Amino acid sequence: MSSATARKPPPSRDRAAELEAEIRDFCAFGANTRFEERDGLPYYINEFWTAGQRQAHSIHEVSYRACFKPQLPRFFIDRLSAPGEAVYDPFMGRGTTPIEAALAGRTPIGNDVNPLSPLLTRPRLDPPSLAAVAARLEEVPWGRGEIEREDLLVFYHPETLRHLCALRRFLLERAPLDGEPDAPDDWIRMVALNRLTGHSPGFFSVYTLPPNQAVSVEAQRKINEKRAQTPPPRDVARLILKKSRALLADGAPARAKAGLCVGDAAATPSIDTGSIKLVVTSPPFLDVVQYESDNWLRSWFAGIDPAEVTISAHRSEADWSAMVSAVFKELARVLAPGGHVAFEVGEVKGGKLLLEPLVWRAAEGLPFERLFVLVNEQRFTKTSHCWGVANNGKGTNSNRIVLLRRR
Structure with a gap:
């Protein structure tokens, strides 16, 4: 990492060496990447994707609430996995990570508690x-x-x-x-x-x-x-x-053996121990989930009884942290040694609450190396905005990803 990459050094030489080794493969970091430390967490900040990056594949254009852009999983898939290796999302939603994994020649694996999720994902893996x-x-x-x-x-x-x-x-x-x-x-x-x-x-x-x-x-x-x-x-x-x-305007993914399941992300017995190379995911944030009211019409058409779908609502930081910790325990089982987790979190309560410190603490004591937080910051934002300061737009203006490595 060149001296232009970090504006101030990490707090210790040992930590600097760890981070140096981990980001060596992230060739897109470039000279404009900033290193900052906040509350003991190391952050790397840049516009890693969005402007100037390839347009997403047409097969992703399926609407779904609170989904991330395909460029996010692709950034990590390209750097932290190889063709044929399994890429997994325990909260797959509309299937962005599994589909992008298939487009990249990886083996797509996905899970979601929402029974609509595989109905939206599976068809696009083999159109x-x-x-x-x-x-x-x-x-x-x-x-x-x-x-x-x-x-x-x-x-x-x-x-x-x-x-x-x-x-x-x-x-x-x-x-x-x-x-x-x-x-x-x-x-x-x-x-x-x-x-x-x-x-x-x-x-x-x-x-x-x-x-x-x-x-x-x-x-x-x-x-x-x-x-x-x-x-x-x-x-x-x-x-x-x-x-x-x-x-289908851009074609279709190459056919690949996929594994999609419905259930709790903290208990996925259908996924073999040590079979996953990379996890790219974004969990439900601190909010009240109204599954029945949000999905009533789609559920009717699909023949799903929304009243029978149990989705936990994490109304407090403690509840949410406990959920993340339980999921990490399961991810520690399914990940191969040396595999990575890219855990994207959002800004909640208008940016006043940052979730990455909760994720950092939730992984404590588990067989993970907590590496750093990557912040993808759009060009129209200012440096202070990545810490939750309001700007001219509404909603999240940055992606915040906690990166961990399985020991």
């Missing part, structure tokens, strides 16, 4: 051809659909809703949640789940927000009244094909 999707859509008995829920007419034109109900019934019969559906059925369900509601004519619904979760029926009724709008007819099959073309 069907557009011709196969079109052929399967022609098999749907569109004319036999019956409106199953009158309340959904606040979102959909009656003919659109009948077609959605026909497609839903067709997929529930052909693609059970506990089975392995064929690729066209799996793909069509994934695309339909992501076209249910949104803010443009590319979605099945009238104008609504946001596209990654459905507002309540009552809230949509108020939106319709305020905008003086009624749901227009939408061509469900045409929109599914249109979105499919967009997702």
Whole structure:
């Protein structure tokens, strides 16, 4: 590491040597990387990805609440794993890390407590051809659909809703949640789940927000009244094909053996001990999770009872830290010696609470070397902003990743 890389040296020579060895492979750090120490934690700060970096692959364009950009896992996948090695995300969400791992020629492994997660991820790891999707859509008995829920007419034109109900019934019969559906059925369900509601004519619904979760029926009724709008007819099959073309515009990942499971990230018995080379993940942050209200419409279409999905809400720092520690214990089991964990955390409470010190402490006493915190800071921010100082924009303006290595 050149002298231009750090503005002030680490506190000890031993620690400097450890960090020097660990960041040697991070060739993108460059001369503008700053080293800072805060509350005993070592930070490396730069714009490691975003501006000037390649555009993300088109197959990632699936909406999901609180997901990170594909450039984040790719940064670590390129530096801390080799082709064929297993890359894992215990909180995979829409599947960004497993899909980026597959695109990079790694073995994708993923887990999430949300049963919608594998429905959004699995189809994009082995997509069907557009011709196969079109052929399967022609098999749907569109004319036999019956409106199953009158309340959904606040979102959909009656003919659109009948077609959605026909497609839903067709997929529930052909693609059970506990089975392995064929690729066209799996793909069509994934695309339909992501076209249910949104803010443009590319979605099945009238104008609504946001596209990654459905507002309540009552809230949509108020939106319709305020905008003086009624749901227009939408061509469900045409929109599914249109979105499919967009997702496959850059091609598809090479077929790879993937492992996806649903369950608690702290207990993943289906993943072999010592089988993972790299973990790139972002856990649920300190917040109250309202799974049923956030996912009610997608769950309805997929045939999931949201009341039966148990997702813990971590309302205190102690609860959240205990969750992270339990997950780290499981990661210590599945990681191979020398494997890494890139644990992305967000800024909560308007940046007033930084989670990386909690992660640092949660890993204490476990078989990990706590290396440093990498902060990907966008160009429009100032140095002070990475410590939670407000700026001109809202939301998180930096990625904060705690990097650990399995002993």
